[in-house]
Amino acid sequence: MSPRAASTAASGDVVVMVGTMKGAFFFRGERTRKKWRIDGPHFPGFAIYALMYDARGGKNRMFAAANNSFIGSSLRVSDDFGKTWTEPEQYPIKFPESSGRALKQIWQITPGRADEPDVIYCGVEPAALFESRDGGENWKPVEGLLNHEHQPKWQPGAGGLCLHTIVVDPKNKQRMLIAISAAGNYRTDDGGKTWRARNVGVRAQFLPDKHPEFGQCVHKVVHHPNNPQRLFLQNHWGLYRSDDWGDSWQDVANGVPSDFGFAMQMHPHDIESVYIVPIESDYFRCTPEAKLRVYRTSNAGKSWEPLTKGLPQKDAYETILRDAMGADSLKPAGIYFGTRSGKLFGSSDEGESWTEMADGLPPIVCVKTAVLNA
């Protein structure tokens, strides 16, 4: 695939932003989402684990975490839909020297609340949370987490000791939950000054104590902003729901072929609906029975149904990673996911049917979406 120039953006265009191990690719379509134009690779040779589109405050800004094993990890910004990207002279996200830690990778970029258009958060490896209050120019680590008393005992998962999930309370500016592999969930109720482990009920299958205070390998947590206290969690073995902002968790793996998995996506409009892609096991990290099946609950985890129309149901040994699933905000919602084998699938009818949008991309690690303001 040859690099192509960024396309002209139009208001209402849908962009599926795909981060791969070798660069980012943008798939742009009209609201019908029947045809897609691809542009990329952006940042060829860089692993793009995190992407974000930010429309707050009238912006049309794209953020990309570009990581290269030679020169490290930096945050890049585009205000023209990817035609040009900033390249900061100095890297904007750095640990303080006193911490003894050095940035390995940016794993997540998350916007702050709608009425705080200049607030952005980044989750990084080694596990820490960084905050910018000026639209991404300047960054500081959140000290309460950086210096948490548990921090010296946090252990990395297979992907590294990463803070990969940031769940912001849209109503309460003091509250936020983050997830770390393999430390579990932590929540602040005082704007980041203090953080408490929030893992009661979440199993740590790989530890002698299966229910420790912390040390769980949480893979993803999602919620709906209209019902923020209800969280859904895909664990390293285990599928859970919390109705109290993570104070307690209940097993909701009802009718799935495996409760191991990585990716999890909230429905953009329905507070009861969540999508996952079960993986067979942590030893054999492929789709069960070689069938590529998205599972959806429409009743907050009481039951799950397979969604397979258009997806390969034979010889499909696929892996879908924790950030490789996204949803657009249209009605009906579009759902998208990418595989480690470089296939990108999309549904414009909320998962009822799927089409293959691309094959042969580098391994996909991140799928995010945007409906453009332009």
Place this chain on the structure above:
Amino acid sequence: MIRVELPKALNCQVDGRTTLEIAGGISTVRDAFAELGRRSPGALDRVMDEQGHLRQHVNVFLNTESIRFLNGLDTPVPDGATILILTAISGG
């Protein structure tokens, strides 16, 4: 005077050039990196992390010998030497 050759592949430059000449005051490879950071903090970011460690896939040679087999960043640098920063053979 010593010379520091920067890796072209890493977009690592000082004043648009990939060669840095340092007139004096350099005793070790570490000193040379400190001077690189003074002249171009961004270039230093691309070869060294914020704790002062060389990035994993960056190799440094004093003339033709890897500093890994000498004394690392504390390797003495004689006058007239060239410090060569190269990307390692890695990745897939």
